[in-house]
Amino acid sequence: MNRRLALTIAVLALLSARRAAAQEMSIGYQGLPYKATGESPTGINLGEGVLMHVGLGAEAGYDSNVFYGSSSIPGAVIGSGILRFSGYGEVTNASRNGTVPGLSYDVRAGLTYRRYLSDNVYVKNYDNAWMPSAGLSLGTSAGTWTFALSDSFLRQEDPPYQTTGLARSVSPISRDNNLATLQAQWMPGGGRITGTLRYTNSIDLFEANSGYSYANSLTHTFTLDVSWKWLPKTALFVQANQGYVSYLNTNSEGKVPSYPLRIIAGLRGLITPKLQAVVSLGYVNAFYSSGATTGGFWGSTYVDVQGIINPTMLSRLTVGYHQDFQNSIISNFYYQYSVYASWVQQIAGRLSLDLSGRYSHNSYRGLLFDTTQSRSDNSFLAGATLDYFIRNWIYAGVGYSFTANVSDYHLPNAMGMPDPAKPVDYLKNQVFARLGVTY
């Protein structure tokens, strides 16, 4: 693939607020990268077999709705100029052309700083945010058995919702995530059969006063995946996931542990040289220890269908549908039905265009703070970026992000009744101009 398009796709595949399912598809506006793409022969040689990648980026733009307020409430929608700076450093023993030795490592650290520029008294409470990230991965790539260990950390900080009140004492929504993975993979003989055993440990913490610390959780997930490559780049697979979700704080709010199970079978890989697909069906069950849990035919059905088409070497179209349940912060869980699409196009050898969008219908079960209503949210997400590659490692561009929620739900008042003054609908637009260097 053309180097610049590969860089674009790799950049777009990195840090993103929303990931679709299947093969790590990112939807919506893609921020600046937090690690090297591995697609370009860049990097600084620190010594024999040690390569360092660095990146810097800056974005300047406007956010139309800092607090995700509803337009039906006067004064709820507050806009602000926004600046965002990010930088990262990464050390690896992978070579510039991407080849890795038998034992590979990759260590990275990054930092993002976000600043709101508005003089609005409420915005100024949240004008600075520091969001570090870090990661480590070790792996072996030779032999019948391969092993991999990885760990990623990310801190996110966002202003609170307008509906929760904008008094100076309300803290931002600050969230720390750590994801560790240990994987063993067995590929006997010619590698047509692959067995993967993976353990994933996830710690999800909301910092004190963020309003969500009751949902601090620890998740263990075991995954067994067996695939058979009936064609060189196409595999049939069967996968089983068993998880255990527990909560770290005494839960008067009603969050209960669960044992999510997913058993999936399907196909993934190339259908033709230009068409890549994932088609999988499965059975799911959340096994919540109390309260609402998954059930019924559609509620127990997992569907993941994705098609990636490369009409030319310079373009890529992705469409997909995903159906599953997700553990929820505000309820036991929600059923999620989503469709998404993405188009990436390189133009005239230096311009890269990315358009993406997703619609998701989330149907909540077992709401924690309101037993009088049901809740369904219709979430819309869209993004566009246009980047000009001055060189393979430096680019400048513009971006647009659209986020919206349309819901039948209103937060309850003190009496426990739906409060018309507290809708959860919002519409948010962001525009950015950006400059990035990834070497």
Added chain:
Amino acid sequence: MARKTKLILTTALLASGLVAHGGAGAAPSAAAPNQADIAVKQRSNLTAPEMVKQGNEYFKGMNDTVKRITDLKNQAQRQKDIIRLNCVNDKLVQAKVNITIGEQAMSSLQESISRADEGGRTHEFTRLTIVNQKVQVLGAEAENCIGEDLSFVGATRVDVEVDPNLPTVDVTQPAAPQIDTARPPPASQG
């Protein structure tokens, strides 16, 4: 089987030579030049000792030829030239067979001399002469054996062309887990 055929043919050729030359008792000097087998020159003036001496010289020449063919065979083996090796080997085998026939003829020649058998002596000498010529021809053919170098067009080279549209990563691998970066939805906390 091919070797047997060649042996039979050689013997037949020798026999036809004998018939052409009138067999035992024919005086060499009596054969008219225009009726003689042009493949063999009759030396009616050779005495018995001269025939033995000539025979020994034939054997020296034939052994030199076989040695040369053996050298060519070894050379082909070192070069791993299978085609040339087969060709030279074939000539070597024929040459050795002819030498064996020549040794029998030499032995018979000496018996004929001891018995004062003029016709037998001439016959055996003729056989020896023909065998010597055959071996020389085989030697020349071995020198002209064609090997792989004339038909060889080069080592086999395999060029693999990968469709640039194909993804460089393994798309059959299960997707890796990712950190959840979704913003939590708004909710009243009790």
